[in-house]
Amino acid sequence: MQIEPVFTVPPRLVSLLAQHSGLGSSDPEVPVFSPSHTSVQVLADRINATGAYIENNGTEQWVGCPLRVHRRCADPMFSIANTIAYSEKMVFHGYNKPESRLPPENSFDLGQSSWITLGGSASDHQVVTEQIHFTLRAVREVLHLTGGLPDFYIISPFRRIKAALIETLGNLDNWEMGNSDYLPKTALTKWCRERIGTVHTFQGKEESTVLMVLGCDGETAGAAQWAASKPNLLNVALTRAKHRFFMIGDPVIWGGLPHFSVASEQDLPRITPEEFMRRIEIACEKENEG
Incomplete structure (x- = not known):
């Protein structure tokens, strides 16, 4: 749930590369592989059979084998981030301390x-x-x-x-x-x-x-x-x-x-x-x- 990277390759070039690689499709049921719309993280999640569905902005998002233990922040930063972005599924590394x-x-x-x-x-x-x-x-x-x-x-x-x-x-x-x-x-x-x-x-x-x-x-x-x-x-x-x-x-x-x-x-x-x-x-x- 980090900020998406800024991708500056022209859409026309992305479309040509997709067609050349056989990944271009107008079928809405076909997964999107375009880097203009999909991150490497999402692609990696998509092929991971082990994971969980997490609510993200009103939709269910598949997160493959998620990293759940958070070590950087004390409260309230951890608790707020856990609430707004991770459906309370993160675990604080010092939960017993x-x-x-x-x-x-x-x-x-x-x-x-x-x-x-x-x-x-x-x-x-x-x-x-x-x-x-x-x-x-x-x-x-x-x-x-x-x-x-x-x-x-x-x-x-x-x-x-x-x-x-x-x-x-x-x-x-x-x-x-x-x-x-x-x-x-x-x-x-x-x-x-x-x-x-x-x-x-x-x-x-x-x-x-x-x-x-x-x-x-x-x-x-x-x-x-x-x-x-x-x-x-x-x-x-x-x-x-x-x-x-x-x-x-x-x-x-x-x-x-x-x-x-x-x-x-x-x-x-x-x-x-x-x-x-x-x-x-x-x-x-x-x-x-x-």
């Missing part, structure tokens, strides 16, 4: 994973300026209190939000330091390149803490509906985080959408931006004491 579902004691812990409620008007399609500036404020606070940039991933469903985040956080003028030696431009550029991106580009990666900037307002709610149309995008976003996951967005826009409603109701309590900033202060104090 409740402590294994919590961040390690020596981690930079911002408290319970939460939904940071922050809306606003979108500009440049899905970009909500208030969310971009809040993210800058949060990262800047960690730098000021600890002397280092945080080991966060900052992800979004949308490329325009990614671009806005990199433009804003990558601009030294926005850091209110007055001393470029404290945060060299090269170090900041490298951090932005490695730490900010879309959900698609971060698939396969993992980090202790992940912030997800949702964007969108009432005028661009269609983009939010697209992001929520399948469980895949939220599933991948959630499971990048090993220990803590924070969504930054307007629950009025996102809270009632498919899959996001589960995240809203299941172990992602809503907090204010100021509450999150207080958590940063507390975490940084503990970090400095340690």
Whole structure:
């Protein structure tokens, strides 16, 4: 239930290759082998006699010999992903060790994973300026209190939000330091390149803490509906985080959408931006004491 890969081979070439290999058919009963419509994973599942049917977006999907034991994420990321994408069929590797579902004691812990409620008007399609500036404020606070940039991933469903985040956080003028030696431009550029991106580009990666900037307002709610149309995008976003996951967005826009409603109701309590900033202060104090 990961995000499908982007396939860029022209459809005409795919059709010619299908005809040449004898796999082209207009019969709807014949399985589709076109890489434009079917992944290698689905083809492998199709020929596996051992497996299970799993409900996927309203249909039953055959999953061959599924890998069911999940090891990366603590709760609530594991439980939410299990609900929205895997029909509760995943098994947590530390099922008999409740402590294994919590961040390690020596981690930079911002408290319970939460939904940071922050809306606003979108500009440049899905970009909500208030969310971009809040993210800058949060990262800047960690730098000021600890002397280092945080080991966060900052992800979004949308490329325009990614671009806005990199433009804003990558601009030294926005850091209110007055001393470029404290945060060299090269170090900041490298951090932005490695730490900010879309959900698609971060698939396969993992980090202790992940912030997800949702964007969108009432005028661009269609983009939010697209992001929520399948469980895949939220599933991948959630499971990048090993220990803590924070969504930054307007629950009025996102809270009632498919899959996001589960995240809203299941172990992602809503907090204010100021509450999150207080958590940063507390975490940084503990970090400095340690």
